[in-house]
Amino acid sequence: MFEETRSKLKSIDVGSSNAEFLYSFLRAFNFPKATISKLQLHNNSNSFLLKNKLLFVATEKANPFAELEALKLNGLAKIKARIILIANKDYILSFDKSTEDTLSVSKKELYNYFDFFLPIVGIEKKNLKNAKTANLKSAEKFAELYNSLVQSGECRSEADRRSLNIMMARLLFCFLAESIDAIEKGAIYNLISTYTSASGANLNVLLKNIFNVISGRDRADLPDYLARLPILNISLFEEEIEVPKFNNQSRKLLLDISSIDWTTVNPDILGSLVQSTFVPDNSLGLCNHYTSVSNIMKVLGPLFLDELYEIFEAKRNDVYGLQCLLARISSVNVFDPTCKAGNFLIVALKELRKLESNIHSALQILSGEITKPKSIINVCQFYGVEPNYFNTLITRIGLWITDFQTNDSEHINPLDSIDSFDASNILFANPTRIDWSRFCTDKEESYIICNPTYKGATKQTPQQKADVAYVFRNHTNTSSLDYASCWVYLSAQYIKNTKSRAALVATNSITQGQQVGLLWPKIFAQDVEIFFAHTSFKWKNSSKDNTGVTVVIIGLASDGVVNVKRLYSQSTTDETSNISPYLTTGDKTIVKRRRTPLSSLPPMPKGNMPYDDGNLILSRQEKLELVNENPAAKIFLKRLMGSKEFIHDIERWCLWITDDNLSEANQIQPIKHRIDKTRESRLSKADRAAKKLANRPHQFRETNITITQSILVPSVSSERRKYIPIDFVFSKTIISNLAFAVYNCEPWIFGVLTSKMHLLWIKAVCGSLETRIRYSSELGYNTFPFPNITEEQKEMITACVYSIIQEREKHAEKSLAQMYDPTNMSGELLHSHEVMDSVIESCYRKEPFLSDQQRLEHLFSAYRDKLICK
């Protein structure tokens, strides 16, 4: 169906003018002539708008990312088009506003990515089950072969696994070597198909021979068919390994793999795919998530590439300037201290070569020379540390093939290119245990890029726990840190007092909640600051399972190295003099956990934790059945509310038994059964506290109850609502550990908690679940700066509270979720909240606040003042 589009795109003359390029592009997607001739000029003569579909921008800039950034600065929302297509002489950069996908390819390769543009003809990519790319196909075949060999029982021991991994890496190397003619094309396929039997029985012997011949170990009296293989003098083939036995099926898979056309395989994602599909478990418990190219560009651009391109644009007509720039890029180090399959390094190499090629083109124009010299960017400038041996091999392979593919010179002998396999600096080690500065010694400038493993403090393996303890051995209060903090800290140490910079992708947790107070003082103490950052966005790559995590990007530099800091979000870019550890434009104020409220507010504990494996809790149905059969059970039941039951008005019940009426409760068989099960479950836990709780299995861990009225605050709730849904609950309700409670409180407290001021504070200083609002008392409530107010003010607030309650009562049939639906909130309810907001704000100061930014600044300064007073 789209073959025609593809072939039309392929036939576009790359050298044509911008307008011609655009016309051909649109014709490929079958836009009628009339549409094309009616194209509107947009803002200036370099861009065209196809309304609601496409904005085409022609640029002179060699780095189209700069043009996209410029558009973002002006606000992407204003652009009335789904897809933005930026084109310079050779490359195109495209951005899909809806999916936030980025595509960066040369014009020549554009046809292979036509599906990116299908939304402009009304087809969503997700609906398109198109043929898999060569990359994915190859990776899956590789994974199949790997699994087949593992499952046939050939690779039981650790040593067998290792041999298998090395064999897989060697095979990958051989096929790529064929693709660049370092090995005769089809040689491996022919050897296997000709000299092994269909049963696969002697295939392992043949492979062993092939490896021996290639390594040069065993070349005496070779039969002719093996003698034609070259000697590849690299470490990959040095070790003599046991090759696992093949069977009919695995032999067939290997033949399939060797007949793939490896010339079309893209090294920056192949390695990652291979790795993510066939290293399912590894002894270090590290994850195999890899970073997509568009995410890598979010890191490389602000870290150094944008700056290099700015220099290039400025010196375009200056031979000396261009030569200086060349000298500079030939001496930078790029260092990924947890490189996995190496795709950061590979993309960095590719991008630097692209820039180099641009510089050579500019120099050619200035000097009139025709031939391009050999690249001065060497793979030895690329450093990686990786605790998985197989990954180090994949990284080396990726860098080697990229080195060959991106070298402009036509006179590189494929066999000579092999040397770069061992030239790259890839170290097999645990990066938390080595001294980075002794591995990647700082020449002129080094750039650290990485996407370390994230693991929350309570989810770390003992090994990871020990790693964190080792990295932070000179500090206290470190056992709640995420595993990724190690890389932030070590990066800061590495760049300290140098001009080098670092940029990391990390879980957003390290920029939120308690971790801010635990990590960032240790970073800032080294005179290192955040010079750019990208706020939270949902992690995505093209791997089959897109795991749920929300990430940020953090750029670090020594104080004073970078003056203008850039703060990026999905659609905006802010320039500022400081980026806070919460990734806002504020100052470096850090809010730390407090046990008691800073202001004159009553305590807010968490609700009661069941700790029961579900045995003390009943659904509506279970409760009805119990009461039907045992009417006496009724007095032991109370409504239970966590966030979900509270917000969505879901009926859930719990057994609430005091020591006094325990014997009475035990008379009812189903209740006794539930109590017994709770005891069992608590006893089965390793935790000492749990065993102690088994002594009172009829009760929740905490036993707080409401006597008059309590305010319930859900601990997690959607960030899309205008207000956090909170409400009063009364004595029949038990609040669970999934909500906070101000027990038996005065009504005006409700006014403070529901206010916009409080919400802003909570969003700013508490943690979050992905991007949900995660309320917390120690971080958000106890730290909230609220003025001491008069009785009159309390009365005013109370009046507003009642008017909100009254508005809610008009919709008594609705749940809080429905009343506070972000798209459908009643005008009166909204209004009563706004009145409340202004009353609360008037407690802070007479003149009204003009923006949330102002409100937050006031809150932070009030927080600092209160702290000093205490």
Place this chain on the structure above:
DNA sequence: CATCCGACAGAGA
């Protein structure tokens, strides 16, 4: 003792 977190998890469309 009692809080904050999760390379998440479960439900609904």
Place this chain on the structure above:
DNA sequence: TCTCTGTCGGATG
């Protein structure tokens, strides 16, 4: 399969 939005339990301070 994607979108939306909050469970549950326990190590940790």
